[in-house]
Amino acid sequence: MAALTTTTGAPHAAILGVGAYRPVRLVPNSDVVDAIDSSDEWIQQRSGIKTRRWAGPEESVQMMSVAASRLAIERAGLEPGQIDCVVVATVSHLLQTPAVATAIAHELGTDAAAFDISAACSGFCHGVALASDIVRAGSARYVLVVGVERLTDILDLTDRGTAFIFADGAGAAVVGASDTPGIGPVVWGSDGEQFDLIRQREDWRDVVGTPDAPGSGVMPHLTMQGNPVFRWASFAMAKIGQQALDAAGITLDELDVFVPHQANMRIIDAMARSMKLPSTVKIARDVADQGNTSAASVPLALDRMIAEGDAKSGDTALLIAFGAGLSYAAQVVTVP
């Protein structure tokens, strides 16, 4: 048997730069309440959301991704041509194939390996885990991870359970080699028994139908059963967050920044209580202004904390993302 040559990667990986793109249009609660027979007060009480960003016609998945990526690459001190792998986490790029990652790579100016992953709200943290392993295995030197959504395309504006929650945007991070560990072990998993709790309501084939049984002809929309999701996210995910800290050998006292998926302020508060986070830990609360952007929420929130000085270079941050599947991923990272 012939012996194969294989690669040797970097001993450690880290996030080298973060970037974000927020759609221009800021939508206050007053713009969404009529269609769901609700009120600003009810929405704020249930979710902490005051405004959200909704993309305009020009703000495509690709456009938002490229804008966020350029910033992340620049902040990493790199040129786009140095990126040799692009991983895009999204559920709202409505062309089933090819992967939007290839178009993003091309527009950035790299012929990197490029592919999409589908892990809904937890997609970005899955991407960071993959990127870390890719760099450490030597399959690529610099991996661009993008979390991007245009959820308004699949939002039912009359659904009281989702219309006020979801939003659009893109966040990106560049992962590369590091002298010291900058990305801790991922703690990830799924609970497919709860497949239906958050999902696209209809299969595309049901939309189109057959000549004998015409389909609905209506875009499939996101649906969510709020209370069971709240229970799972607030309590089961707090335990996963603790496991990610344990896996990285970080105590609560050593944690500087907590960046949970920006699902709902009530979940963020319940998780923080459940994890018994010390008051010194800075907590991302971007959901209040940005809404829930699924795969984009963690990098958007992290980018904002860096910009506003809440997350400083060298800080230890816990990232945790969770959502449809149900699926989840968490890891401790060093802020670039």
Next chain:
Amino acid sequence: MATTEEIRADLADIVNEVAGVDADDVQLDKSFVDDLDVDSLSMVEVVVAAEEKFGVTIPDDEVKNLKTVGDAVAFIERSQG
């Protein structure tokens, strides 16, 4: 075996911690939603905390039947059997 009053008092502490309701207001005849202003998300937190405290399981389907503090205390008593 915990008495009804002991369960009520422990549950009152949980409701106080989760929703900021004065524990003395958490009496058996009080409705979580109408009297104590505990919304459905806070109710989920109360239920999870109660499960841990009392060692019982309160399924999601059952939560909607627990309209008053008395309903919840009775359910916990039955579950502890």
